[in-house]
Amino acid sequence: MGMTVGVVGGGQLARMMIAPAVELGVGIRVLAESDGMAAALAATAVGDYRDVDTVLAFAREVDVVTFDHEHVPQPVLRALVEAGVAVHPGPDALRFAQDKLVMRARLAELGAPQPDWAAVADETDLRAFLDDHGGRAVVKTPRGGYDGKGVRVVSDAAEAADWFASWDGPLLVEELVPFTRELAQQVARRPSGEVVAYPVAETVQRDGVCAEVIAPAPRAGEKLMEVAARLGVSIAEGLGVTGMLAVELFETADERILVNELAMRPHNSGHWTQDGAVTSQFEQHLRAVLDLPLGAPDPLAEWSVMVNILGGPADAGLTDRFADAMAEHPTAKVHTYGKDPRPGRKVGHVNAVGDDLEDVVYEARAAAGFFA
Known part of the structure; x- marks a missing residue:
């Protein structure tokens, strides 16, 4: 087909795109975070996905840029779009996967069914949510969590004190769904x-x-x-x-x-x-x-x-x-x-x-x- 996909991220998801790309007759290139990653078979570049120049240089070699994770910063994604690169999913969509508070607010606008939730700025906010939801809840860092990281079940607001102290901005709290x-x-x-x-x-x-x-x-x-x-x-x-x-x-x-x-x-x-x-x-x-x-x-x-x-x-x-x-x-x-x-x-x-x-x-x- 003469088209080439560039995948940012060299993990197993990028690796598992390689075989179907071959079958479709599509070129595939990978920007891996380091040498020897899972997708090394198709890694044509190694570099920091947080660096605009690195990602732009990689994007010049492909027809469309996609991802094997959601962690590419918004300024890098926006720079790609401004440079005329086809980015899928685009920055407007990816921000909902990158920030759980933004996601929850948008899903509420769409009327999608979801657990009760709130943005909590401090222990007082969290205590109020706990009082309203049976004394237990799930606290999440809005960005950066996966595979159980950045998630805690709490029954006391003090259990999130370290996150409030170190996190820039509010945390997400959700009802503990039975x-x-x-x-x-x-x-x-x-x-x-x-x-x-x-x-x-x-x-x-x-x-x-x-x-x-x-x-x-x-x-x-x-x-x-x-x-x-x-x-x-x-x-x-x-x-x-x-x-x-x-x-x-x-x-x-x-x-x-x-x-x-x-x-x-x-x-x-x-x-x-x-x-x-x-x-x-x-x-x-x-x-x-x-x-x-x-x-x-x-x-x-x-x-x-x-x-x-x-x-x-x-x-x-x-x-x-x-x-x-x-x-x-x-x-x-x-x-x-x-x-x-x-x-x-x-x-x-x-x-x-x-x-x-x-x-x-x-x-x-x-x-x-x-x-x-």
Whole structure:
């Protein structure tokens, strides 16, 4: 096709865009933060994504700039746009993923269902919110948190004293939602407006990190699937997202769904699409940011299960374990990220698909178990 995508960020999400780029006949270049990152295969530059000149120089070599994380500062994003670079998602959309207070305010304007929340400037504000919400709440730093970082459950305002002392500006506080499970809705939108929604998936979190995903979400009736898809599409359109959008949701006992977090890029909760959908989220993201026709999001089997592989203290015998997992579970697909393992670090995932949920869950968990 003669087009080239530039990905800012050299992590596993950029790495997993490489294969679909090759298949689409699209060039892919990566601005990695350092040498030896997961996406080193396509890293044509290494540099600081916070430096305007570095990012502008990288952008001159590509047709569109996209991201494998949301941390590129707004002044850098604005400089790209002013220089005539196609940036997807753009700065106006990304600010909602970069600042949770801005996101909450915009979602309220859109009428999206979400937990009760407030911006709190000090312990007095937080104490008042706690008093109104049963004495417990979730405090978040508005910027910079991911995988459980920058999030605390508190029952006393003093438990956030250090954040109030060090954080510039108000913190976000949210009601502690008594959810029955967490869901994720993936949506793709291209600049010319076409939008597609994947089936809503169930996500299982452990210690603030996504551990497993089942798609479609079990026990999700047509109504829930419709409501989640419609919500995802309305957020993508209302926030002007281009590319993939992941809407992380809480489902409550009375079958309401509330928006928890947003990610404007391929997301852990959508990895199942690599082996379980007609179009993977990585191919879809490339199509969307290049404004190409979007692919079908339909599942290839009744069930898809993704299990994350978290790194341990050492890499010893990883190649042997990889071979053992493949030998014992030939229907499971093992995806590795080329990252040095350390405790709790995502170093890969396993996908399994099929028509019997119990079998599919077993295959995915058992194959991932070789890396525990």
